[in-house]
Amino acid sequence: MNILERRATALVVGLALASLSLAQPPGAASSAGNGSPPRLPGSQAPPAIPGYAPDLDPRDFRGVWRNQPLPMPATFQIAPPDAFDLTAGALAAKKTRVDLLERMKGTTIAIPHVMCRPAGLDSAIILLTPVYILQSEREMAFIITDEIRDVRHVYLNQPHPRHLTPSYGGDSVGHWEGNTLVIDTVGYNGRGELGYAQPRGGKLDGTTYSDAMHFVQRITMSADGKQLTVESTLEDPKTLTHAVTTTRKWLWVYGQQPLEFDCEENPTEDNFADMVFPDEYMRPVCIRYEGKGTAPSQVVCDAHRK
Amino acid sequence: MKQAALTIALAAAACLTGRASAHHSTAEFDYAKLYVIRGVVKEFQWTNPHAWVRVLVPSTAGEMQEWGFELGAPVINVRMGWTDKSVAAGDKVTVLFCPSRVPARGTLLQIIMPDGRILDGVAKSIYKGGDYSNPSKLPPPPELIGSK
Amino acid sequence: MRGLDTEPSGRRFRHAAILSLACWLLPVCAGGAAADASHGLDGIWLIEKAPQVAHTIDGQLPPLLPAAKARYEEQLAARRKGDTSFDKTTWCAAAGVTRLMLEPYPFQILVNQRQTAFMYEWNRWVRLIDMTGNDLQPLYPLNFGTANGHFEGDVLVIVTRGLSKDTYLDRSGLPHSDRMVLTERLKRIRPGVIEDRMRIEDPDTYSAPWEMLATYRRQSYDRLKEDVCLDRIKQGRPAI
Numbered sequence: 146m147n148i149l150e151r152r153a154t155a156l157v158v159g160l161a162l163a164s165l166s167l168a169q170p171p172g173a174a175s176s177a178g179n180g181s182p183p184r185l186p187g188s189q190a191p192p193a194i195p196g197y198a199p200d201l202d203p204r205d206f207r208g209v210w211r212n213q214p215l216p217m218p219a220t221f222q223i224a225p226p227d228a229f230d231l232t233a234g235a236l237a238a239k240k241t242r243v244d245l246l247e248r249m250k251g252t253t254i255a256i257p258h259v260m261c262r263p264a265g266l267d268s269a270i271i272l273l274t275p276v277y278i279l280q281s282e283r284e285m286a287f288i289i290t291d292e293i294r295d296v297r298h299v300y301l302n303q304p305h306p307r308h309l310t311p312s313y314g315g316d317s318v319g320h321w322e323g324n325t326l327v328i329d330t331v332g333y334n335g336r337g338e339l340g341y342a343q344p345r346g347g348k349l350d351g352t353t354y355s356d357a358m359h360f361v362q363r364i365t366m367s368a369d370g371k372q373l374t375v376e377s378t379l380e381d382p383k384t385l386t387h388a389v390t391t392t393r394k395w396l397w398v399y400g401q402q403p404l405e406f407d408c409e410e411n412p413t414e415d416n417f418a419d420m421v422f423p424d425e426y427m428r429p430v431c432i433r434y435e436g437k438g439t440a441p442s443q444v445v446c447d448a449h450r451k
Numbered sequence: 452m453k454q455a456a457l458t459i460a461l462a463a464a465a466c467l468t469g470r471a472s473a474h475h476s477t478a479e480f481d482y483a484k485l486y487v488i489r490g491v492v493k494e495f496q497w498t499n500p501h502a503w504v505r506v507l508v509p510s511t512a513g514e515m516q517e518w519g520f521e522l523g524a525p526v527i528n529v530r531m532g533w534t535d536k537s538v539a540a541g542d543k544v545t546v547l548f549c550p551s552r553v554p555a556r557g558t559l560l561q562i563i564m565p566d567g568r569i570l571d572g573v574a575k576s577i578y579k580g581g582d583y584s585n586p587s588k589l590p591p592p593p594e595l596i597g598s599k
Numbered sequence: 600m601r602g603l604d605t606e607p608s609g610r611r612f613r614h615a616a617i618l619s620l621a622c623w624l625l626p627v628c629a630g631g632a633a634a635d636a637s638h639g640l641d642g643i644w645l646i647e648k649a650p651q652v653a654h655t656i657d658g659q660l661p662p663l664l665p666a667a668k669a670r671y672e673e674q675l676a677a678r679r680k681g682d683t684s685f686d687k688t689t690w691c692a693a694a695g696v697t698r699l700m701l702e703p704y705p706f707q708i709l710v711n712q713r714q715t716a717f718m719y720e721w722n723r724w725v726r727l728i729d730m731t732g733n734d735l736q737p738l739y740p741l742n743f744g745t746a747n748g749h750f751e752g753d754v755l756v757i758v759t760r761g762l763s764k765d766t767y768l769d770r771s772g773l774p775h776s777d778r779m780v781l782t783e784r785l786k787r788i789r790p791g792v793i794e795d796r797m798r799i800e801d802p803d804t805y806s807a808p809w810e811m812l813a814t815y816r817r818q819s820y821d822r823l824k825e826d827v828c829l830d831r832i833k834q835g836r837p838a839i
Binding site: 195290412430 | 641689690691692714716727729732738741742743821825830
C-alpha cells in the first residue's frame with residue numbers, strides 16, 4: 146500500500162469506528178424501575194430520567210439544558226435595563242406604551258409572550274423552562290415544550306435564504322468556529338419584546354425590538370459537558386444606539402420528561418380583563434365568556450367584536 | 452432536619468426561576484388581604500396558561516354570583532398535589548383567596564374540599580398577610596354587585 | 600471511478616477491498632434511507648391523502664361504542680350548523696396526535712439517540728418521543744400524551760399514553776378517552792414515502808382496537824414555515 150492508500154484506509158476505518166461509537170442501542174440505560182407513576186417531590190422538575198450523562202464531544206449539544214438561576218429580576222431579563230441605550234424612536238414608542246398603561250390604569254400589558262405568540266429572541270436566551278437540543282448534520286433544533294413553547298431551527302453551514310418572510314423567531318443559520326457554535330439570526334417581524342419583565346406601577350421594563358434586529362449567539366460547551374456558555378449579541382439600529390452583549394450559562398439536566406404548555410387553551414375573559422392593548426393585532430379573536438350565574442362558559446370567536 | 456432544609460432549598464430554587472409570574476403581572480392581586488367564600492363548584496378549568504376554579508356563591512341578597520379563582524398552570528399545580536380530577540362541578544368547597552382588582556375574582560390560596568382535603572394555590576408562597584389556620588375567622592369579600 | 604479500469608489489477612483489487620470494507624463499516628455507502636440512524640425517517644413530510652374522516656385500514660368507520668357514537672353524531676350535526684364550540688382547535692388550542700398526523704400540514708421528523716422530535720408546522724407544535732427505553736409514565740394527561748419509542752429494525756415503534764381526552768382523533772371529531780393507548784409504527788415504504796400505521800386501543804370509546812394507515816411524501820424544501828394560528832385567525836382565516 147502506498148501512503149495515500151494507507152491514509153485513506155485509516156480515515157475510512159476511523160470514521161467507521163466513530164459512527165459505531167455514537168450509536169447506543171435503546172434500553173442501554175438502566176430502567177426507571179417498576180413503571181409506577183413517578184412522584185413529584187416539590188422541586189421544579191419532574192424526576193430525572195436514568196441514563197442521561199453529559200456528552201464530552203464539544204460539538205454535541207444534544208440533551209436537556211436549563212437556565213442557571215439568577216436573582217430576580219435578572220432571570221427574566223436579557224440584560225439589566227440600563228444596558229440598553231434606546232434610539233429616540235424607541236424611547237418615544239416606549240413612552241407611548243407607558244402613557245397608555247397609566248391612562249388605562251391596566252396592570253398587564255399585552256405583549257407577545259403573554260398573548261401566546263412566539264417569544265423569539267427571548268426564548269433563545271432566557272430559558273424559563275428547559276430546552277431540548279436535538280441535532281443532525283443539517284441542523285440543530287432548540288425545542289422548548291413547556292412555558293413558553295418554542296422551536297428554533299438553526300440550519301448549519303448554509304446562508305440565510307435570499308427571500309425571508311419575517312417571523313417572530315427569525316431565520317437562524319449556524320457554523321462552527323472551533324468548538325463554538327455561532328448562530329446568526331435575522332428576519333424578525335418587529336413584534337418582539339426585550340426580556341420578559343412585566344411593568345409594575347407604570348414603570349415599563351420591557352421594550353420592543355424591530356425587524357432590523359441582528360442577533361448573534363456564540364455557544365460553547367464546557368470540558369465536562371455540564372455547561373453551555375451562551376453569549377448573545379443584539380444589534381438593532383432602529384431600537385438600540387449600540388450593540389448589547391450578554392452572557393448566560395445553561396446547565397445540563399440529567400434527563401427530564403417533556404411537559405407541555407398549550408398557551409391558547411383557555412382564552413378566558415379573565416385573562417384580558419385587566420389588560421392594555423398597545424397593538425391591535427394582539428387583541429383576541431376568541432374569548433371564553435364565563436357565563437353569569439349557572440350559565441355555562443362558552444368560547445366565542447368574533448373578529449369584529451370591539 | 453436535612454429533609455426540611457432540602458425542601459426549603461428546592462422551594463427557594465423554584466422561586467428563583469420566578470416561574471409563577473412569568474405569564475403576567477401579579478400586581479393585579481392584593482396579597483395583603485385574604486377572604487373566604489363557600490359555594491358550589493360550577494366548573495374546573497384545568498388549562499393553560501392558568502387553571503381556574505369557578506364557584507357559585509350566594510350573596511347576602513340571595514343572588515347567585517360566579518366567582519373565579521386563578522391557579523397556576525397545570526404543570527405547577529401538579530407539584531402541589533393537584534390533578535385534573537381534584538375538583539369537580541358540584542363539589543361544595545371553601546376557598547381562601549387574595550382578591551383581584553377585577554370584581555369577583557381572586558388568586559386561590561387554599562381550597563378545602565368536602566372530604567376535608569386541602570389543596571394550596573400559588574398565592575400561598577406570595578401571601579403577605581396574617582394567620583389563616585382558622586378559615587371561619589376570615590372575612591367574606593365585600594359584596595360586589597354589577598360590573599366595574 | 601473511470602481511472603480504475605486503466606490501473607494494474609493488483610492496485611484495483613486493493614482499492615476495491617478498501618472501498619468494500621468502508622461500505623461494510625459505514626452504512627451510508629449502502630445508499631438510500633436505511634443507511635442513516637433515522638432509517639429514512641428524518642426529513643419534512645406531507646400526508647399524501649388527508650381524510651375528512653379517519654377510517655380503519657379496511658375502509659370502515661371506527662367501531663364507536665353507542666354512547667361515544669351518539670356524542671360524535673351530535674357534534675357532527677353541530678358542526679354542520681357552524682357550531683364548533685367543543686373543538687378547541689377552533690381557537691388555536693392544541694390538536695391531538697393522530698389529528699396532526701392526518702392534517703394537510705407538513706411536519707419534520709428528527710431522530711436522535713435520546714429523543715425523536717416530530718415538529719409540526721401547524722402552530723409550531725412539537726411532539727418529543729423518549730427513546731431511552733425508560734418507559735416514562737404519564738404525569739397527567741397531555742395533548743400529546745407521554746410517548747416512548749424505539750426501533751425494531753427499520754420500524755419506529757411509538758407507544759403513547761396519557762392523551763388528554765380534550766382532543767380528537769381526526770378533523771371530523773372522532774373522540775377518545777384519556778385511557779387510550781396509541782401505538783404507531785412508522786417506516787419508509789419506498790423512496791421518498793413513509794407510512795404511519797396507527798393503532799387505537801380505547802375500550803371506553805371503541806368496541807375493539809382498530810388501525811388506520813397514512814402515507815407521507817418527502818418535501819423538497821428544508822424549512823418549515825413559522826405558523827402562528829392566532830395571527831391567522833386574526834386575518835379571518837380558519838384555525839386549522
